[in-house]
Amino acid sequence: MSNEKLTICFVRRGYSPSGGAEAYLKRLARGVVDAGHEARLFTTSEWPENEWPFGEIVRVRARSTIAFANEIERIRADLKCEVLVSLERICRCDVYRAGDGVHLAWLNRRRKFESPWHRFTRVFNGKHREMLRLEEALLNERGAEHVIVNSRMVKEEIVDLYNYRRDKIDIVHTGIPLDQFHADAELRVKSRAELGLTNEEIAVLFAGTGWERKGLRFAVDAVEACDNPKVRLLIAGRGNVRRYRSDRATFLGELDDMRPAYAAADIFILPTIYDPFSNASLEALACGLPVITTRANGFSEIMEDRIHGSIVDLPEDINGLANAIEDWCDPTRRGAARPNILKRASQFDISVNVAQTLAILLRIAAQPKE
Secondary structure, eight states, X not given: OTTSOOEEEEEOOSOOTTOHHHHHHHXXXXXXXXXXXXXXXXXXXXXXXXXXXXXXXXXXXXXXHHHHXXXXXXXXXXXXXXXXXXXXXXXXXXEEEOTTOOHHHHHHHHGGGSOHHHHHHHTTOHHHHHHHHHHIIIIISOOEEEEEEXXXXXXXXXXXXXXXXXXXXXXXOOOBOGGGSOOOHHHHHHHHHHTTOOTTOEEEEEEOSOHHHHTHHHHHHHHHHOSOTTEEEXXXXXXXXXXXXXXXXXXXXXXXXXXXXXHHOSEEEEOOSOBSSOHHHHHHHHTTOOEEEETTBGGGGGOOBTTTEEEESOTTOHHHHHHHHHHHTOHHHHXXXXXXXXXXXGGGBHHHHHHHHHHHHHHHHHSOOO
């Protein structure tokens, strides 16, 4: 079947212009089309027509997570495709790409940082109940015939929490277009000037939406704990700015193009509570930045501690984070580490990810349906 033209249907609810899943899906669809196959997207009205030049868009009218999943299930028999690939929690699919990780695992980790009141009210949160019910359908009830994850961490969570068959889970690490993310000296000078950064100041960049999960408060506290008064924190992304005020912080907002921020920075930090595999961490690495993150970030699996950055066991370890920042403030150390950082990032071009993912989809398409 690998020589035949296949129709591969993708499912993604909603759209965010800065969303990592959306960017990944468009790159994967380009790979599918370039390989001679057809890509079809099932989504909601939010996805712009001009952001899917790869084939047909089928609009699904549904306001909630569960309504969207039920509508996909209703029309599933009429989809007419060889492989149904979902980037969403739905009822059933051929391949579930768990790019968002395991919701149950995230909630379990989150409990440690919540007040008793928040834990109590979350029990009655309909959104969480819907997501957990669909996750149960996909993984525990085997609605997903195969699963693709972007880190060993997520694979182990699926096996441990849902007793899913290990041999049905493929690990494909995240990739990025490396030609778009690289060190640029000219851009660095321009970006730092626009941000009012002096040559002596050390810019620590935090990037991401969902600041609670990404650990922004730990990043703020760590920067404030640094003895070096020249350390500044740049914060890119969307969130409640008032909750994270700091004299050392500059809020950049949600950026359509992150490259100027990476160019201006000296260090990247993401003390996340839970992240399957941070795209921003890999982009920062490709731009030559040492990455400070936690073991709760699947990205840490491709790092060597103190070689490509620093891995801190716990996001709330403010002293550990501050010490890591102080260590990487040394320009000589950053310069010496840069070749190893860039070499590591070079192994994760999006073309590698697309080739591996497409090979899995073609293999699955050739298998008889269970």
